[in-house]
Amino acid sequence: MSQKTKLLTCLICLMLAPLASATMQYQRWDTGVTGSRQAIIDFLVDLVNPVTLPDVEEILDESLYRGSADNYVAKAYGWLTVPATGDYQFHYACDDFGMLYVSPDEDMNNAVEVAWVDGWAGNAEWNKYPDTQHSDVMSLKKGQVLAIMAFYQEAGGGDNMDIGLTGPGxxxxxxxxTYLTDYITHIPPVLSKARNPIPETEVDDVLRDTVLSWTPGEFSGTHNVYVGPSFEDVNSGTVPTTTGLDVNSFDPGRLEFGQAYYWRVDEVNASPDRTVHKGKIWSFTVEPHSIQIPGSEIVVTASSSSNEFSQPEKLVDGSGLGAGGTHDISPEAMWFTATVDLDPWIQFEFDAVKKLDTMTVWNSNGAAEAAIGWGVKDVVIEYSQDGENWAVLEGVNQFSRAPGLVTYDTADVIALNGVPAKYVRVDIESNWGGILMSYGLSEVQFNVIPAQARTPEPASGTTGVRVGETLAWRAGREAATHTVYIGTDANAVAAGTAPSVTTSTNSLDLGTVSLDMGETYYWRVDEVNNAEETTVWTGPVWNLTLTPSVVVDNFESYNNLSPDRPFQTWHDGFGYSADEFFPVGYGGNGTGVGIGHDIWTLTSPHYDGDIMEKSITINGSSQALPLYFDNSSGISQTDRTFATPQDWTLGGATVLSIALHGNPDLSAASTLYAKINNTKVTYDGDLSVPIWQAWHVDLAGLGINLTSVTTLSIGVEGSALGMILLDDIQLHKTAPAIPGPPAGGDKSLVAHWKFDETEGLDAADSSGYGNNGTLVGMDGTEWVAGHDGGAIEFSGSQYVDFGMNTSLQISGSVTISAWVKMNAGNDGAYMGIGGKLKTAPYRGFSLVRHSSGVFRLWADDGNGVIGGFDASSDVTYTDTEWHHVAGVVDAGTSMLYVDGVKQAKTSDVNLTIAEEPAHIGRQYSGLDDRYWNGLIDDVRIYYRALSEQEISGL
Structure with missing residues (x-):
């Protein structure tokens, strides 16, 4: 490429002046890496503190970056102070591959990937990849500090980096x-100041009995707290609330309803320095004394209505209300009775008994109101809890008259004094005109004192709730205790006949209640105070669904760095050295086990890679735990000790499930076992099976106390040497079904599609592993007679999708076979029979009829390449007869069989897992081309290499 020049251009942002000191820290490593985001991560190892020192480090003090180099990796980072409260999105463009990380706070370690480029995007090419270049919308607070990191990899032909931001102003x-770089600084936030206030700054509806807390400064010894309703007083420190506080929380006492408060925390350094670091000023607003009942939760009925437009519900729908509490003069925004109504009344019904605070009434305000006077005058207001027994509200017998003007804003606010009621009725005795026996009102609002429990956490309808979750809610205003009803019968909970517990706090630990995992539960909270006139306020019924299992360890939290290295939790025979997280090292447990891939030894195939297994994982998992063992000197066992004893009876647990992936090189002499609180149980399966399986341990059969599990060990005994993988360790109420062949069947046959269906869009797998498929681009008329039974006829644009089942995550060895018949006119067509093949980088396997006319097996070499590693038939095939085609990968060699005869083989293949769905009828899992045109029948996939004799019998 030609030499490019570096251009740093300063852009003027719209509507909001950027920070004068806007800068980013820039680092560059002049080394080429493979074009992928993962390659950048692998090269830097630690994104926050890259392992390798950069070749270039400088401050970028302009808006965008255009460089002049090739073959490098770059990182830019800094801290953003949010300019205004609101919703924001981040945007990223770079050349080539790259990603943008954003942290919710100033800690770079908390940053997560929010946008990325897989390929390249040119200068300010913000929307080339619309699904990945833009973050989700984030709700941010003014003054919130975010850590930002941007990475990209440049190969050649041009380089650039653009970081953008959209939001308020x-x-x-x-x-x-807007260019984010105009609002960012390379200067880290001052950790000596107080930060992360609770309540968050500028929030509303804060409890009046709230306790203020914050994250203290790094060097603070004590804290001076200032709280008050005046910004100026808090800013000047003339309202000293407390000084010399030695905890990072403060109770300001009971606050005033609806009042805005300002507060700040000054951090005082520990002795002898005693420097005072003045804090930022934060604010919040206390909850109001009462809250409005939404009109959608009020049912309005009346003695009559004048027409279809002026119905009773108009009184609670907000129509006609304007800013500042005005009401317009449109009759369609009001309620009127019939022309003659001899017994006028209006009634309001709520969804439950409420503690009513006020009733706000806008009277009839039509344009002719001053002349006719429909507005209600004399009234009797009644209230009731059940709709049968009524009481009269004393002291209120008349509504004020409206002027009939659009400026009308003097609604009557009627004190209801906290009366408990589900119904309020207004009996109308006269109007202001005295001319017609017709009456009207414009709007009515009710405010309620929140005596009932509200805002449940988790929210009603939440699924996937942990068995040990803590329920919480916003307590009713006068509640002294809380009665919680919970059960699977919604009616019983509503009736108050379900099991209940009483708590003095507004929370409940589900671990203290006998619940079953996977079930949906209904719950309600009644607020109780026997000292009040109304002793119980019944709450609404909420619901939640518990997770179907309880995770003991899913191995997702481990990585290459201390303190999260897997062997620091799952102790092995090698141990670990002391460091800042573990002041005392661990010398190993004396067995032959090693946890995690060896990423430190130069000769290791995993050198400088990932300590966890990233490629061979179960569905939904990003990594698995490698367990290496060498029993030449005894056994191999890894041990985990739980810091807090675990109750393995919660949720009705009866089964411990361990996902494991075997190794075909292991012999029957290798026996897996587990120890729970040192009680041993042995795996009765086969460790040589190289696909994911589940080991179910019957907990009841152990005969031990499962309410306090402190240790879990997993080991291999016998004359064994090798490696297996472990993944999700979970507790279940009942043992999930284990997929596999019927008794006596070939366990290595992980998929067998006979295609003997005659209708529908589903293709059944008869292997027992459940790899059923869906016909794509078909209408169900494609089922035809095949070589043996039925078949599917493909037209050149259709395929069958078999998904990502873990039993099809095959590496090392495989056999795929099919009976195929091509339609006429196939000469020169490139047609995929099927398999599991990923592109760029290439991984997996696939059978095809190549455009040259040969049948071919593609399999990758372990380095993302398939070109040159194909096994092709000796002759070409263009006829329309049935042929049996089989591809085999075994011990680094791939072989192709046509009609039972071996026709080709090639070496140096190293089959790796394709992270794509299995498919029949096309070559690649993810590309819409090279489809089959003809019939396919009896497709089989084995996780092992079949012999020539076995293939001839298919």
């Missing part, structure tokens, strides 16, 4: 955002 166009 900035551009709102995601294809032309």
């Amino acid at each position: 900035l551009s709102s166009d995601i294809t032309n955002p």
Whole structure:
């Protein structure tokens, strides 16, 4: 490429002046890496503190970056102070591959990937990849500090990096955002100051009995707290609330309803320095004394209505209300009785008994109100809890008259004094005109004192709730205790006949209640105070669904760095050295086990890679735990000790399930076992099976106390040497079904599609592993007579999708076979029979009829390449007869059989897992081309290499 010049251009942002000191820290490593985001991560090892020192480090003090180099990896980072409260999106463009990380706070370690580029995007090319270049919308607070990191890899032909932001006061166009770099600084936030206030700054509806807390400064010894309703007083420190506080929380006492408060925390360094670091000023607003009942939760009925437009519900729908509490003069926004109503009344019904605070009434305000006077005058207001027994509200017998003007804003606010009621009725005795026997009102609002429990956490309807979750809610205003009803019968909970517990706090630990995992539960909270006139306020019924299992360890939290290295939790025979997280090292448990891949030895195939297994994982998992063992000197066993004893009876648990992936090189002499609180149980399966399986341990059969599990060990005994993989360790109420062949069947046959269906869009797998498929681009008329039974006829644009079942995550060895018949006119066509093949980088296997006319097996070499590693038939095939085609990968060699005869083989293949769905009828799992045109029948996949004799019998 030609030499490019570096251009750093300063852009003027819209509507909001950027920080004068806006800068980013820039680092560059002049080394080429494979074009992928993962390659960048692998090269830097630690994104926050890259392992390798950069070749270039400088401050970028302009808006965008255009470079002049090739073959490098770069990182830019800094801290953003949010300019205004609101919703924001981040945007990223770079050349080539790259990703943008954002942290919710100033800690870079908390940053997560929010946008990325897989390929390349040119200068300010913000929307080339619309699904990945834009973050989700984030709700941010003014003054919130975020850590930002951007990475990209440049190969050649041009380089650039653009980071954008849309939000309040900035551009709102995601294809032309404001440059984030104009609002960012390379200077880290001052950790000596107090931060992360609770309540968050600028929030509303804060409990009046709230306790203030914060994250203290790094060097603070004590804290000076200032709280008050005046910004100026808090800013000047003339309202000293407390000084010399030695905890990072403060109770300001009971606060005033609806009042805005300001507060700040000054951090005082520990002796002898005693420097005072003045904090930021935060604010919040206390909850109001009462809250409005939404009109959607009120049912309004009346003695009559004048027409279809002026119905009773108009009184609670907000129609006609304007800013500042005004009401317009449109009759369609009001309620009127019939022309003659001899017994006028209006009634309001709530969804439950409420503690009513106020009733706000806008009277009839039509344009002719001053002349006719429909507005209600004399009234009797009644209230009731059951709709049968009524009481009269004393002291209120008349509504004020409205002027009939659009400026009308003097609604009557009627004190209801906290009366408990589900119904309020207004009996109308007269109107202001005295001319017609017709009456009207414009709007009625009710405010309620929140005596009932509300805002449940988790929210009602939440699924996937942990068995040990803690339920919480916003307590009723006068509650002294809380009665919680919970059960699987919604009616019983509503009736108060379900089991209940009483708590003095507004929370309940589900671990203290006997619940079953996987079930949906209904719950309600009644607020109780025997000292009040109304002793119990019944709450609404909420619901939640518990997770179907309880995770003991899913191995997702481990990585290459201390303190999260897997062997620091699952102790092995090698141990670990002391460091800042583990002041005392661990010398090993004396067995032959090693946990995690060896990423430190130069000769290790995993050198400088991942300590966890990233490729061979179960569905939904990003990594698995490698367990290496060498029993030449005894056994191999890894041990985990739980810091807090675990109750393995919660949720009705009866089964411990361990996902494991075997190794075909292991012999029957290798026996897996587990120890729970040192009680041993042995695996009765086969460790040589190289696909994911589940080991179910019957907990009841152990005969031990499972309410306090402190240790779990997993080991291999016998004359064994090798490696297996472990993944999700979970507790279940009942043992999930283990997929596999019927008794006596070939366990290595993980998929067998006979295609003997005659209708529908589903293709059944008869292997027992459940790899059923879906016909794509078909209508169900494609089932035809085949070589043996039925078949599917493909037209050149259709395929069958078999998904990502873990039993098809095959590496090392495989056999795939099929009976195929091509339609006429196939000469020169490139047609995929099927398999599991990923592109760029290439991984997996696939059978095809190549455009040259040969049948071919593609399998990768372990380095993302398939070119040159094909096994092709000796002759070409263009006829329309049935042929049996089988591909085999075994011990680094791939072989092709046509009609039972071996026709070709090639070496140096190293089959790896393709992270794509299995498919029949096309070559690649993810590309819409090279489809089959003809019939396919009896497709089989084995996780082992079949012999020539076995293939001839298919």
